Amino acid sequence: MPLDMDWVMRAQANTSAIERRAASLPGRRSVKKDYQAAWLCKAVSLIDLTTLAGDDTDARVRRLCAKARQPVSAPLLDALGMTGLTTGAVCVYHDMVPVAVNALAGSGIPVAAVSTGFPAGLSPFHLRLAEIGESVAAGAQEIDIVISRRHVLTGNWQALYDEMAQMRAACGAAHVKAILATGELGTLRNVARASLVCMMAGADFIKTSTGKEGVNATLPVTLTMIRAIRDYHAATGICVGYKPAGGISKAKDALVYLSMIKDELGDRWLQPDLFRFGASSLLGDIERQLEHHVSGSYSAGWRHAMA
Numbered sequence: 001m002p003l004d005m006d007w008v009m010r011a012q013a014n015t016s017a018i019e020r021r022a023a024s025l026p027g028r029r030s031v032k033k034d035y036q037a038a039w040l041c042k043a044v045s046l047i048d049l050t051t052l053a054g055d056d057t058d059a060r061v062r063r064l065c066a067k068a069r070q071p072v073s074a075p076l077l078d079a080l081g082m083t084g085l086t087t088g089a090v091c092v093y094h095d096m097v098p099v100a101v102n103a104l105a106g107s108g109i110p111v112a113a114v115s116t117g118f119p120a121g122l123s124p125f126h127l128r129l130a131e132i133g134e135s136v137a138a139g140a141q142e143i144d145i146v147i148s149r150r151h152v153l154t155g156n157w158q159a160l161y162d163e164m165a166q167m168r169a170a171c172g173a174a175h176v177k178a179i180l181a182t183g184e185l186g187t188l189r190n191v192a193r194a195s196l197v198c199m200m201a202g203a204d205f206i207k208t209s210t211g212k213e214g215v216n217a218t219l220p221v222t223l224t225m226i227r228a229i230r231d232y233h234a235a236t237g238i239c240v241g242y243k244p245a246g247g248i249s250k251a252k253d254a255l256v257y258l259s260m261i262k263d264e265l266g267d268r269w270l271q272p273d274l275f276r277f278g279a280s281s282l283l284g285d286i287e288r289q290l291e292h293h294v295s296g297s298y299s300a301g302w303r304h305a306m307a
Contacts, residue, residue: 001200001236003161008196013188013224022219026256036255037293040286041082043254044071047283048112048243048276050091052211061096065103072287079294087283088272089142093118094135101139112142112177116167119181119210121146125163132170143167144177146210149184152194160194164201177205177243177276180225183215188224195228205241211278216246222257226264239268245278251289254282 031039049068051060068087077083091112092100100111113135117123123131132143145167151160168176178198182191195206206225209216222244229240242265244257254277261269269275292298 003158003197003200005157007235008157008193011189011192011196011228013192015188015220018188018220018223022223022260025219025260026252031255031259033293037080037290039255039258040251040289041072041080041085042270043251043258043277044085044283044286045088046270046272046275046277047071047087048089048091048245048278049087049283050211050245050278050280051096052091052093052114052118056093056096058096058099061090061092061099062103064092065090065100065109067283068104068109069107071283072290076287076290076294080290088276091142091144091278094131094138094140097135097138097140110141111139112144113138113140114144114146114210116145118144118146118179119212121148121181125166129166129170132167136170136172136174140174142175142177143171144179144207145171146179146181147194147198149181152180152185152190157193157197160197161201164198164203168202175204176202177207177241178203179207179210179245181210181213182208182218182221182225183213188220191221191224192228195225196232199228199232199238199240203240205243205274205276207243207245207278209244209246209278211246213246217244217248217278219256219260222260223264226261226269229269230265233265239274241274241276242269243276243278248277248279249281249285251282251286254286 051064068090071087086109089110089112090100094113097113115131115135116128180194185191198206208221226242
């Protein structure tokens with residue numbers, strides 16, 4: 001849709017109220033036993049299993065893809081009645097896209113590529129667009145792009161809109177997740193406005209962080225972003241997805257995020273096409289919790305290695 005500056009400038013964020021609401025959730029939304037196991041299996045299906053390290057190798061990515069195909073041990077899944085469970089996607093750097101596509105062939109699990117000069121997003125703009133095209137051509141079905149934070153910090157919303165729209169066009173049929181790097185945007189009001197602008201410009205998802213910032217996904221940021229999604233859906237009828245990334249490593253944290261999504265957006269957003277966790281270590285803790293549910297005992301963390 002065209003940039004609606006009146007709507008953008010009306011967007012505000014009551015920081016103290018948002019923080020109070022976010023702080024109340026862990027104590028008020030608790031699930032136990034079979035219900036907890038079911039929610040944790042749902043969380044597994046929503047994970048973008050990720051490796052974004054400078055020492056990534058073909059073998060590491062292939063092992064990660066094998067884990068995406070079989071995220072929880074077969075005996076545990078049999079005991080839970082959850083055979084066929086996979087993660088939502090595998091997320092890698094551009095160079096590793098062909099390896100991941102090959103390793104996931106026939107699984108139905110999409111490959112996501114981080115692009116546009118990730119994580120800083122400060123490479124020349126024509127090269128950022130070219131990188132998107134290269135990743136799509138290599139078989140990536142989802143592209144995680146990073147916005148220019150300076151546009152938000154200086155209030156240049158037209159520049160942010162134009163940038164996002166061109167990146168959306170470059171992605172073609174691939175889904176695009178706009179990474180706001182919320183830890184570097186200064187205020188929750190900036191987060192709310194940047195969320196709206198990126199959605200107006202065609203983002204399929206809005207995502208909190210690259211995972212490389214000092215502060216990544218938090219509950220107050222999440223509440224701010226998903227309420228922007230709710231407002232956008234109410235005004236346009238368009239469903240935009242949400243992806244918290246960075247710092248979500250415990251099963252209990254995943255449950256809090258899922259309860260917030262259910263409360264604020266409803267069950268429709270608890271599906272992989274509209275919600276993802278950007279995480280890797282989260283899966284290991286979930287698997288430990290599921291084993292405890294089945295056996296009554298906690299296993300050592302090394303028994304649930306990522307790859």
